[in-house]
Amino acid sequence: MEPDEENLQKVPVFGSWKKWYTFLLVFLLVQVLLYTWLTYSYL
Amino acid sequence: MNFLDWVVLLSTILFIVLYGTFRTRKTTTIEGYLKGDNTMKWWMIGVSIMATQASAITFLSTPGQAIEDGMRFLQFYFGLPLAMVIISVTMVPIYYRLKVFTAYEFLESRFDLKTRTLAAGLFLILRGLSAGITLFAPSLVLSTILHWPNYVTTILIGTLVIIYVTSGGTKAVSLTQRQQMTVIMSGMILAGILAYTMLPETVSFGNAVDIAGNLGKLNLVNLEFNLSDRYNIWSGLIAGTFLFLSYFGTDQSQVARYLGGSSVTESRLGLMFNGLLKIPMQFIILFIGVMVFVFYLFNQPPVFHNQVLLDRAYAAGESRTLDSLNGAYNQLYNEKRAEVDRLVAAIQHEDEAGIEALRTKILGIEKTERMLRDSVRGTISSVIPGAKTQDRDYIFLNFVLNNLPHGIVGLLLAVMFSAAMASMAGELNALASTTSVDVYKRSVRKEAPPEHYLRMSRLFTVGWALVAMVFAMLASFAENLIQFVNIIGSLFYGTILGIFLTAFYLKRVGGSAVFWAALISEGVVFYCYSYTDIAFLLFNIIGCACVMGLSLIFTLFMPRPAQDK
Numbered sequence: 275m276e277p278d279e280e281n282l283q284k285v286p287v288f289g290s291w292k293k294w295y296t297f298l299l300v301f302l303l304v305q306v307l308l309y310t311w312l313t314y315s316y317l
Numbered sequence: 318m319n320f321l322d323w324v325v326l327l328s329t330i331l332f333i334v335l336y337g338t339f340r341t342r343k344t345t346t347i348e349g350y351l352k353g354d355n356t357m358k359w360w361m362i363g364v365s366i367m368a369t370q371a372s373a374i375t376f377l378s379t380p381g382q383a384i385e386d387g388m389r390f391l392q393f394y395f396g397l398p399l400a401m402v403i404i405s406v407t408m409v410p411i412y413y414r415l416k417v418f419t420a421y422e423f424l425e426s427r428f429d430l431k432t433r434t435l436a437a438g439l440f441l442i443l444r445g446l447s448a449g450i451t452l453f454a455p456s457l458v459l460s461t462i463l464h465w466p467n468y469v470t471t472i473l474i475g476t477l478v479i480i481y482v483t484s485g486g487t488k489a490v491s492l493t494q495r496q497q498m499t500v501i502m503s504g505m506i507l508a509g510i511l512a513y514t515m516l517p518e519t520v521s522f523g524n525a526v527d528i529a530g531n532l533g534k535l536n537l538v539n540l541e542f543n544l545s546d547r548y549n550i551w552s553g554l555i556a557g558t559f560l561f562l563s564y565f566g567t568d569q570s571q572v573a574r575y576l577g578g579s580s581v582t583e584s585r586l587g588l589m590f591n592g593l594l595k596i597p598m599q600f601i602i603l604f605i606g607v608m609v610f611v612f613y614l615f616n617q618p619p620v621f622h623n624q625v626l627l628d629r630a631y632a633a634g635e636s637r638t639l640d641s642l643n644g645a646y647n648q649l650y651n652e653k654r655a656e657v658d659r660l661v662a663a664i665q666h667e668d669e670a671g672i673e674a675l676r677t678k679i680l681g682i683e684k685t686e687r688m689l690r691d692s693v694r695g696t697i698s699s700v701i702p703g704a705k706t707q708d709r710d711y712i713f714l715n716f717v718l719n720n721l722p723h724g725i726v727g728l729l730l731a732v733m734f735s736a737a738m739a740s741m742a743g744e745l746n747a748l749a750s751t752t753s754v755d756v757y758k759r760s761v762r763k764e765a766p767p768e769h770y771l772r773m774s775r776l777f778t779v780g781w782a783l784v785a786m787v788f789a790m791l792a793s794f795a796e797n798l799i800q801f802v803n804i805i806g807s808l809f810y811g812t813i814l815g816i817f818l819t820a821f822y823l824k825r826v827g828g829s830a831v832f833w834a835a836l837i838s839e840g841v842v843f844y845c846y847s848y849t850d851i852a853f854l855l856f857n858i859i860g861c862a863c864v865m866g867l868s869l870i871f872t873l874f875m876p877r878p879a880q881d882k
């Protein structure tokens with residue numbers, strides 16, 4: 275899994291792909307927790 | 318529908334078709350037709366990816382899924398962001414570096430021609446079937462509303478898509494998908510808001526959510542591990558990742574979307590866009606279904622939502638039985654309505670004991686309602702043999718046609734058609750590309766001027782549209798469409814993904830080993846489908862694991878040729 279060298283400096287918003295991937299996965303985790311809380315508040 | 322609805326519907330569809338055809342009329346090269354002009358920005362790629370995946374089935378069938386089964390279908394998409402990351406890291410750079418037109422071209426450079434042809438062939442079967450289902454849903458809608466035969470509406474919609482896709486190829490697909498997604502999201506959100514505004518004034522949004530939650534519709538996450546349960550967090554996160562890895566990483570209808578980007582960065586950002594927005598978008602669509610469920614607690618729903626089929630059953634002489642069932646259903650509804658009003662009061666007064674008692678009572682009434690509806694379905698199928706009596710896919714449509722203001726009805730029908738056209742366009746373009754590049758140019762006619770391949774690609778687009786139309790007209794479908802289309806996917810995607818993952822990560826495996834492993838694995842998946850009750854999402858893992866495992870074993874007997882390494 276090689277870094278995209280030529281694009282590292284041009285990655286918008288976060289500046290690197292690793293940060294983008296981390297953000298996406300954290301967003302997924304937050305959603306899963308939110309939906310789990312919503313489900314279990316009615317069980 | 319009235320005149321205003323028709324004006325809204327026809328002007329939306331015609332605008333999209335004419336816009337797509339006009340803007341891309343100068344597509345004169347095979348590269349332009351199959352890959353676009355590589356200028357697409359990340360947000361266009363993201364929109365295009367979402368529009369290709371979300372067909373009319375999503376908008377027809379998903380709200381109905383929520384109304385009858387709750388929101389647990391959302392878990393199906395939990396693996397999607399994981400797949401976006403893996404594809405961005407692994408597959409996007411490889412496809413760009415090799416400058417491929419199709420995902421399967423890569424397989425020949427890694428393995429051999431027969432493996433490339435096998436993977437392309439599996440894709441063509443899978444996507445060809447899916448294109449037929451994609452067309453079937455809106456054709457059925459239109460034929461239901463207009464009382465026209467299904468084949469007329471199928472030909473009408475198929476022809477509209479052929480016009481702009483054969484004109485402009487990939488670029489026409491992407492351009493029109495922008496308009497289509499705008500129509501789709503605004504229409505759906507409007508429907509959800511209207512469903513809420515039509516509730517009694519005493520019922521607040523919070524009350525509506527509480528009602529839905531207490532009646533089991535906010536069942537978003539199931540933490541139990543169960544191999545035969547279709548929707549739980551484990552199947553979503555694990556098996557779903559495999560499904561979406563295969564769909565977005567190896568299915569040409571999606572690969573073509575992000576290979577049209579101007580750089581690796583734009584393609585990756587487009588995938589990130591999809592990863593961020595897909596789950597919230599599905600949540601919104603399912604939640605709209607929940608709002609319609611709550612609406613139907615305060616407004617009596619029909620006993621059977623496919624009005625055309627019900628009318629046919631009445632005409633066939635079953636009026637006495639159906640009237641009796643209808644009468645019983647009305648009575649039950651009145652009973653339920655009284656309990657629902659008490660539930661609202663209990664919620665507003667935070668009376669936990671009252672809420673629990675009323676919840677049990679209402680769920681009991683709903684169980685009786687389901688039995689009544691089963692009796693109606695049984696009556697219909699006894700007088701109309703072969704009738705599709707599962708009416709889940711008609712619930713949302715019925716709600717729109719019978720309850721929403723004129724103009725909005727036309728807009729929501731435009732949503733269905735936009736979604737169908739967007740998705741079908743992406744599929745046709747991919748089918749034509751794969752047929753042209755992986756089969757025709759590679760194996761049938763290897764040397765010809767570019768204009769010849771452009772002409773053939775256009776012919777293949779029309780050809781596959783005709784195949785989809787025939788399939789849509791002839792096939793009849795059990796169960797509900799959104800599940801059916803995903804079952805079809807899961808039957809093939811595991812094997813295709815296994816071929817690609819073997820290509821990326823098992824360097825000592827050669828073409829012959831993976832080829833035979835793929836054939837046997839596909840047999841294993843079909844066996845599991847036919848003779849076990851394993852949840853269909855798991856077929857993606859089974860197929861993939863079988864291909865990779867068997868490849869490693871077969872490599873002992875069929876080693877990779879030295880010149881390939």
